Amino acid sequence: MDHDVSGLHHVGHVVTDMGQALGLYRRLGFTLPPPSCPALPAVVGAPAEPFGAANTHVYFPRNFIELVTVVGDGATGRVPADARLVPLRVPDDRLPGLVAAVRGTAANLAACLRRFEGMHILMFDSPDLDGAAVRLRADGVGHGGVHTVRRPVETAGGTRTEPVRYLEIDGPGPGMARGRVPEGRVGFAGDPAPEVAEARWHMDHPNGAVDLLGCVMCVEDAELPEVERRYERYLGRPARRAGPVRVFDLEGAEVVLVAGSALAGLLPGERAPALPAFVAYTVAVRDLAATGRLLRETGVPLGRTAAGEIFVPARAALGVAIVFRQESRVPSAGSSSGETGGGAAVAGTAGRPERRP
Known part of the structure; x- marks a missing residue:
């Protein structure tokens, strides 16, 4: 069956201090x-x-992780010294x-930060945004609606401005702000231009990360x-149902819903800062053992x-907890639906503390 939702487009980590977040991710x-x-x-x-x-973005061939903070207009976030200012030119009227x-967008992000610093954005990849918009309306x-914005992206020929089409889901209750659901910002986005997707293949990560595989959302048991x-x-x-866990299988990715009482069985030692909340995302790496060595060497x-x-x-x-999974197959060039990582390994297992050598 054809779907108007394929995989994950990106997840968004909303932070207070962009400089601190850049240091952490590096x-x-x-x-x-x-x-x-x-x-x-x-x-x-x-x-x-x-x-x-x-x-800024952690790019993979078919998706990415976004780091974002609120700046200007009375916001408390700081713009790092190396930030690139992108003037938005529009007619005066x-x-x-x-x-x-x-x-409005900044206000939504600021409201997310007031709840907690962490993951508040989940965007799905859609090969048919207009069809998705119609289906969602029909399902209540x-x-x-579908909007287009332009943002700077890196390509082999340098920085260019890319049009991005997207829609944001509105919350189920009358008191919820437009473009927000209880857990944050959820929506769909279209595929990037071919030259933008091609440029992502040249982005190498020292930890061996190659793909965004999924996210975990924690909710009240009831x-x-x-x-x-x-x-x-x-x-x-x-x-798919597995006790207190629900898994939505996408193309090479997954969204895991877990009851609050079961979170510690999924991710030992983790507690949700609020409910509902996105509490973790998963990336695939080429060599899990090598990734572990790198992280230990940096004291993580x-x-x-x-x-x-x-x-x-x-x-x-x-x-936000960041899960690293051994990849099973690298997605093919230009593909937005190649299987990577495989299966709901986080969702189906209890955890144990890691033993350090």
Whole structure:
């Protein structure tokens, strides 16, 4: 059956201090370009200033991890010295609307940070965004429609501006802000241009990471059935059930829902900072043993699941546990649906503390 949702487009780690987050991710063995930040005049005729959100990406061939913080307009986040300012040029009559839209996005991110520092964004890859928008409406899922924004990306020919089409799901209750659900920001995004996807193949990570495989979301035990039904409507498919765990299988990726009482069995020592919440994401690596050695050499604390995966606890990773899984097959060039990592290894096993040699 064809689906309008394929795999994971990206997850987003919302942080207070971008400089601190960059240092952490580089110590974890990820390669990241300098962050970029939009610059806008608050009113017509004023100088352009950092505004909205600064972000950077850990790129893999078919998806990425986003690091993002709120900056400007009274925000507490700081723009790192090496950040690239990206002036947003619009006609004067459209400036107030754009400023309002950027402020809305920044307000949502700031609300996420008030809950906790950690993962608040989950975006799915969609080969048919317009079809997904129609299906969601028919299933009673509210959203703001399909939008297009332009963002700077690295290609073999240098930095270019890429159009990105996306939609954001609205929360199920009347008191929820537009573009937010209880656990954060969830939506769909379209595939990148071929030359942008090709450039991702040249991004090498010292820890051997090659793919984003999934995320774990923790919910109140009593709310698990309702959240499962909600994500069935989002994704257009049912979940696999394993006791207090629900697994949505995508193309080479997974979304795991776990009851709060069962989280420690999934990730030993982990506790959700709030419920519902995204508490972990999983990446595939070429050589799990080599990744573990690199992390130990840099003094990163590690846990281990019964399936043999290693993870960095949330307390050491700015609010989100980062799971590393041995890859089973590298996705083919230009493919957005190659199997990597394989199976719900985190979801199906209890954990144990890692024994250090």
